Every structure is written in C-alpha cells, then in structure tokens.
Amino acid sequence: MNKVLVGIIMGSESDLPVMKEAAEVLTQLKVPYEISIVSAHRTPERMFSYAKEAAGRGIKVIIAGAGGAAHLPGMTASVTHLPVIGVPVKSSNSIDGWDSILSILQMPNGVPVATVALNAAKNAGILAAQMLSLSDAQLQLRILAYKESMKEKVLEAALKIEKPSAFKGNSRKKVKK
Numbered sequence: 001m002n003k004v005l006v007g008i009i010m011g012s013e014s015d016l017p018v019m020k021e022a023a024e025v026l027t028q029l030k031v032p033y034e035i036s037i038v039s040a041h042r043t044p045e046r047m048f049s050y051a052k053e054a055a056g057r058g059i060k061v062i063i064a065g066a067g068g069a070a071h072l073p074g075m076t077a078s079v080t081h082l083p084v085i086g087v088p089v090k091s092s093n094s095i096d097g098w099d100s101i102l103s104i105l106q107m108p109n110g111v112p113v114a115t116v117a118l119n120a121a122k123n124a125g126i127l128a129a130q131m132l133s134l135s136d137a138q139l140q141l142r143i144l145a146y147k148e149s150m151k152e153k154v155l156e157a158a159l160k161i162e163k164p165s166a167f168k169g170n171s172r173k174k175v176k177k
C-alpha cells in the first residue's frame, strides 16, 4: 500500500458532501490520502494529537475543512510545520459562508492557512497535489495532463455553441494570421 501523503480532516460529518471532492481529485491524481473527522471545538485533544502526529506519520500536507466558527484549520496549523490548506464550508450554522471564510482566512502572522474558496475542497486537493509535485516528477505530469483535459473540455464546449462568425481563438481551428 502507498504511504499516505495528505490528511483530509473536517469538523463534522456534515462537511463530508463538500470535503469528499478533495478526496475524489486526489484519487484521480493518484495521491494517497486519509480522511477523518476532527473538531477543534468538540474533540480538542484529538485535534492536537492529529496535528502533532501527522508529520511523524509521513503526512506532507493537511487539508482541513470546517464551517461557521471554523477554527479547525488555524488550530491545526498552530501545532504543525506542515502546510495546512483550509476549506471554508457553508454549513448549517453558517450565516452566509463569510463567517467560515474569514475565520479560516484571517490568520495572524506566523500561522498561515492557505485558504481556498467557499466549499472549494476540489481546489484544496489540487493544491495539495501541486505542493507534492514539487518533488515528484510523475505527479507533475499527471497534474499537467489534468490541466490539459480541462482545456480540452472548454474547447469542446466552445465548439458546440460557437456560431460560424464567432471568435476563432480555438486551438482546434486554423487561425488566420
């Protein structure tokens, strides 16, 4: 079995529909991960143990998602040197999502949390893979292929809706110079 490199944690099971998107993209990019529920508020000892032990277990990046008063990513970052990517979740106790965003984003100097957009667990997974790809040439190639496939999808969609007179900046069509 491959060694787990990314730890995905979330404050509650109710965050799973959002946070599973990080797991899905890591699976797609063939990055081994683990996933669990850890709450700074409800299970503080568990949170500290998880964050303190992660590096020693071989984890390289932590993705932490939480909603409302989302202290999990910041508190995790406070006790580990590992990069922590925070996912603000719009949860049942969020007012409008800004509460989750700001409580993850507005960290004091010295304790950064790389914060992605609201509910953007997929981007957290991609960002974690990009960090790991700095020392993994094969993973770099998989990420580049992923980006290429995104480009292909956009160009296919553009071709479907374009009228003959529309913008010709499509790599599949010959552009007259």
Ligand code: C2R
Pocket (backbone or CB within 6 Å): 010, 011, 012, 013, 014, 015, 038, 039, 040, 041, 042, 065, 066, 067, 068, 069, 070, 071, 072, 073, 089, 090, 091, 092, 093
């Ligand atoms: P419940 O659905 O379990 O009531 O949780 C969770 O991340 C979730 O989005 C509602 C919301 O509370 C959040 N929660 C936190 C923390 N623990 C749970 N923000 C934490 O430690 O930061």
